[in-house]
Amino acid sequence: xxxxxxxxxxxxxxxxxxxxxxxxxxxxxxxxxxxxxxxxxxxxxxxxxxxxxxxxxxxxxxxxxxxxxxxxxxxxxxxxxxxxxxxxxxxxxxxxxxxxxxxxxxxxxxxxxxxxxxxxxxxxxxxxxx
Amino acid sequence: xxxxxxxxxxxxxxxxxxxxxxxxxxxxxxxxxxxxxxxxxxxxxxxxxxxxxxxxxxxxxxxxxxxxxxxxxxxxxxxxxxxxxxxxxxxxxxxxxxxxxxxxxxxxxxxxxxxxxxxx
Numbered sequence: 001x002x003x004x005x006x007x008x009x010x011x012x013x014x015x016x017x018x019x020x021x022x023x024x025x026x027x028x029x030x031x032x033x034x035x036x037x038x039x040x041x042x043x044x045x046x047x048x049x050x051x052x053x054x055x056x057x058x059x060x061x062x063x064x065x066x067x068x069x070x071x072x073x074x075x076x077x078x079x080x081x082x083x084x085x086x087x088x089x090x091x092x093x094x095x096x097x098x099x100x101x102x103x104x105x106x107x108x109x110x111x112x113x114x115x116x117x118x119x120x121x122x123x124x125x126x127x128x129x130x
Numbered sequence: 131x132x133x134x135x136x137x138x139x140x141x142x143x144x145x146x147x148x149x150x151x152x153x154x155x156x157x158x159x160x161x162x163x164x165x166x167x168x169x170x171x172x173x174x175x176x177x178x179x180x181x182x183x184x185x186x187x188x189x190x191x192x193x194x195x196x197x198x199x200x201x202x203x204x205x206x207x208x209x210x211x212x213x214x215x216x217x218x219x220x221x222x223x224x225x226x227x228x229x230x231x232x233x234x235x236x237x238x239x240x241x242x243x244x245x246x247x248x249x250x
Contacts, residue, residue: 011222015214015229022203030195 003122004063013118016111017057023104024096025050042093049078049096056115069119076112083109131180131245135238138173142231145170149228153221167227170234171208178205181241191247200244204237 006014028046036043052075059068083100086093094103101108145166152159181201185194211230215223 007218008220008222009225011214011218011220012225012229015211015226018210018214019207019229019233022206026199026203027196030193030199034193034195 002065002124005060005065005068005119005122006063010060010118010122013114014057014061016107017053017060017115020096020104020108020111021050021053021057024053027096039093042095045082045097046095049075049082052078053096060115060118065119065123068115072112072115072119076116079108079112131177131184132242134173134177134180135242138170138177139235139238141166141170141173142234146228146231149224149231153224153228156221158219159215159224159227167208167212167231170231171205174204174208174234177201177241184245189245193244193247197241197244200237200241204234204241207233207237 004010024046028043028050031043031046032040052071056068056071056075058064059071079097079101082095082097086095086098096104096108100106145163148163148166152163178201181197185192185197207230208227211226215226217223218226
């Protein structure tokens with residue numbers, strides 16, 4: 001039996017994921033609703049990132065390990081790809097993942113690594129404890 | 131609004147220090163800290179009212195949707211954090227509240243920047 005993903009340190013991790021779910025989703029909805037014509041593609045990426053954070057938050061909070069691993073992996077790919085493609089001075093097209101999340105203290109870049117580490121750590125206990 | 135944000139930021143910092151102390155000593159959330167969190171939340175309600183009153187005046191250049199989004203978002207963080215932390219009677223539960231009071235001043239800065247766009 002693996003340790004639950006929403007206990008101990010996981011409690012804090014889920015809360016941080018929840019904050020980003022709120023931030024990214026709300027941000028994308030504001031962008032799509034008020035300035036859609038400026039950069040529609042960027043805002044759909046923005047919404048996608050919000051959904052990914054929502055799924056990751058829900059999966060980690062309810063101990064759905066497989067879904068959580070998939071969501072965090074997509075999140076990691078997203079922040080690396082968007083972070084590499086984005087232009088630092090292109091504020092109108094910015095998403096949570098732009099320039100590796102520097103608008104959010106680079107937490108979006110660190111978070112997926114912490115998430116994967118936590119999933120690995122909580123899962124590993126299953127084999128070490130009889 | 132700047133004065134309110136200054137007061138709220140100081141309160142956040144004091145509560146954060148208290149929470150760090152509770153975490154280090156491995157103690158549960160006590161009444162004074164809980165009341166401080168309540169006061170903080172009351173201050174965030176005041177922030178919402180002040181923000182909306184401000185928006186009823188001249189505000190050319192302000193991203194209103196984002197501004198209101200931050201005002202409302204700031205309101206939900208402490209209650210959600212408190213409920214989420216309540217089910218974890220350990221250092222990590224207190225850690226959740228610590229994250230919450232660290233994030234709030236960041237939102238104050240964002241609100242400030244969004245409003246300053248009027249002068250840009």
